[in-house]
Amino acid sequence: MTDKDIVQEKSNHNNSGFRYFLLGGVLAASAALLLAPKSGRETREYLTTKAREGKDYIYKEAHQAEEKFLSGKDKIRSEAKEILSRAREITKKEKFIVLEAIEAGKEAYRTERDSYLQREKSQPSAQ
Numbered sequence: 344m345t346d347k348d349i350v351q352e353k354s355n356h357n358n359s360g361f362r363y364f365l366l367g368g369v370l371a372a373s374a375a376l377l378l379a380p381k382s383g384r385e386t387r388e389y390l391t392t393k394a395r396e397g398k399d400y401i402y403k404e405a406h407q408a409e410e411k412f413l414s415g416k417d418k419i420r421s422e423a424k425e426i427l428s429r430a431r432e433i434t435k436k437e438k439f440i441v442l443e444a445i446e447a448g449k450e451a452y453r454t455e456r457d458s459y460l461q462r463e464k465s466q467p468s469a470q
Contacts, residue, residue: 381389
């Protein structure tokens with residue numbers, strides 16, 4: 344067998360494989376048409392309806408998810424405002440307590456200083 348014969352045989356083998364592939368496709372399409380439970384028009388309408396239902400379902404779910412997100416966002420915002428308000432109130436109270444403590448410390452210092460100065464005046468000098 345020559346190289347030319349080998350190439351020719353491979354070419355015939357490839358062509359026959361492609362023919363079998365086409366024949367299989369035609370047979371499968373024929374079987375699908377003969378065994379289909381509905382006509383082509385009914386099948387297209389069914390698929391169109393199901394596609395529309397799927398799209399509507401996705402939009403509905405997306406809308407519900409958006410509503411839940413916005414509701415959660417509003418709830419968090421409300422809770423954050425409440426916490427901030429309570430923090431401000433606590434800060435005011437603590438500030439008042441700290442200022443009172445500072446004044447009490449100043450008053451205690453003045454009292455002790457005055458008491459010390461009085462003791463110093465009342466003691467005779469050792470000179």
